[in-house]
Amino acid sequence: MTDVVTTADPKPPRLYARTTEIDDPGPLVGLLPEQDAYAWVRRGEGMIGWGEVARCKPADIADAEQWWTGLVAQVVSVSSLEHIPGSGFMAFGSFVFDPSNSSARSTLVVPRTILGRRQGRCWLTQIGTSFVHEGLASTSSPPRAPRNVSYADGGLTGPRWEAAVAEAVQRITAGELEKVVLARDLVARAEEPIDARWILARLAERYERCWSYLVDGLVGATPEMLLRRENGLVTSRVLAGTIQRSGDNVRDLALAAALGRSSKDLEEHEYAVASVADALAPYCSGMNVPDAPYVLELPNVLHLATDVTAVAGPERTSLGLAAALHPSAAVCGTPTETARRTIAELEHLDRERYAGPVGWIDAQGDGEWGIALRCGLIDDTDPRQIRLYAGCGVVAGSDPEAELTESNAKLVPMRDALG
Numbered sequence: 001m002t003d004v005v006t007t008a009d010p011k012p013p014r015l016y017a018r019t020t021e022i023d024d025p026g027p028l029v030g031l032l033p034e035q036d037a038y039a040w041v042r043r044g045e046g047m048i049g050w051g052e053v054a055r056c057k058p059a060d061i062a063d064a065e066q067w068w069t070g071l072v073a074q075v076v077s078v079s080s081l082e083h084i085p086g087s088g089f090m091a092f093g094s095f096v097f098d099p100s101n102s103s104a105r106s107t108l109v110v111p112r113t114i115l116g117r118r119q120g121r122c123w124l125t126q127i128g129t130s131f132v133h134e135g136l137a138s139t140s141s142p143p144r145a146p147r148n149v150s151y152a153d154g155g156l157t158g159p160r161w162e163a164a165v166a167e168a169v170q171r172i173t174a175g176e177l178e179k180v181v182l183a184r185d186l187v188a189r190a191e192e193p194i195d196a197r198w199i200l201a202r203l204a205e206r207y208e209r210c211w212s213y214l215v216d217g218l219v220g221a222t223p224e225m226l227l228r229r230e231n232g233l234v235t236s237r238v239l240a241g242t243i244q245r246s247g248d249n250v251r252d253l254a255l256a257a258a259l260g261r262s263s264k265d266l267e268e269h270e271y272a273v274a275s276v277a278d279a280l281a282p283y284c285s286g287m288n289v290p291d292a293p294y295v296l297e298l299p300n301v302l303h304l305a306t307d308v309t310a311v312a313g314p315e316r317t318s319l320g321l322a323a324a325l326h327p328s329a330a331v332c333g334t335p336t337e338t339a340r341r342t343i344a345e346l347e348h349l350d351r352e353r354y355a356g357p358v359g360w361i362d363a364q365g366d367g368e369w370g371i372a373l374r375c376g377l378i379d380d381t382d383p384r385q386i387r388l389y390a391g392c393g394v395v396a397g398s399d400p401e402a403e404l405t406e407s408n409a410k411l412v413p414m415r416d417a418l419g
């Protein structure tokens with residue numbers, strides 16, 4: 001597209017955004033076109049977008065925040081709605097986990113058309129280099145189910161990944177670090193190009209406690225909220241400590257109780273909560289960190305979870321706060337730098353945008369940035385292929401075989417969605 005505003009523009013053209021309250025258009029994910037589509041949805045609410053009026057390929061999150069602030073300063077917006085976070089001028093984004101160890105690029109993109117729903121209110125935002133007056137023309141074709149999907153190991157086979165976990169346990173026992181999160185990948189291949197909308201719709205339906213997302217071929221449903229900032233209130237849902245569900249409710253109750261008492265899982269969890277609380281502290285006041293985690297139930301796994309809340313000053317946007325928080329010990333480890341190096345040495349994997357922040361930001365700086373987990377990345381050059389990722393927190397008491405089982409449980413949502 002020729003008229004897309006990019007980071008390279010020395011003097012980008014002024015953008016105009018018009019937001020109109022509309023009648024309920026029906027399920028959002030059913031309205032997505034196949035190409036250039038973006039989504040962030042949970043329990044039927046959220047935003048979807050398509051087309052592209054501005055795009056930044058930032059070096060890191062702080063770089064993206066700077067670009068966003070500059071862009072917002074020159075936008076002319078009109079809206080028939082009072083401010084609802086996410087309505088109006090906004091962008092979807094997805095960030096590389098570790099730019100120093102990846103060939104992938106982060107992205108922040110402003111769609112041409114956005115549809116949103118929140119608390120029963122629905123809106124349409126149209127953005128362009130002049131005010132756009134078009135009605136809502138849905139160009140969406142029905143999503144296609146992937147056919148004949150086959151799976152192959154990614155960077156490491158199961159046994160080799162177990163060996164990497166064992167090596168990490170040794171380094172932890174030797175006192176080099178306290179926790180590290182090691183991930184593995186699987187490559188799924190279908191007969192025809194994969195339609196991300198099919199995966200998104202299935203994830204959104206089944207994993208309704210998760211945030212389902214689609215940004216530039218990255219599709220998934222994450223249970224972990226790195227950070228939400230809305231009208232000055234900040235919340236973070238920290239997860240660490242996992243057990244696979246049994247499929248039997250009575251047995252799952254016993255498993256949940258065992259998870260809540262497991263010293264290995266509680267230790268893993270504590271590192272993750274501390275990393276979030278420490279990173280937020282300089283920018284927030286009135287922080288509340290519950291003393292003990294609760295058990296978050298998902299269809300495939302149970303997680304230890306802590307919801308941290310705080311009040312943020314106006315000077316940091318949701319992206320600025322995400323920059324301070326990423327990478328948390330839920331997906332990297334403790335201490336951060338040693339864990340990052342250990343990951344680069346042991347994983348044999350380019351995480352690309354897996355485990356990086358994914359979400360949206362609006363013109364007020366409000367936004368939601370989940371951690372891109374339980375996801376896959378559709379191959380740019382061969383869209384019949386999608387790389388699936390899953391990682392596990394490793395501490396001194398971790399058992400490699402149990403971690404492999406846990407990683408398989410975390411791959412279930414994407415494998416099921418691929419059919």
Ligand SMILES: C=C(O[C@@H]1C=C(C(=O)O)C=C[C@H]1O)C(=O)O
Pocket residue numbers: 181183224239240241242303330331373374389390391392393394410
């Ligand atoms: C790294 C992942 O999940 C993270 C690791 C967890 C754990 O080790 O218990 C739990 C939730 C997430 O913070 C993943 O799903 O890929």
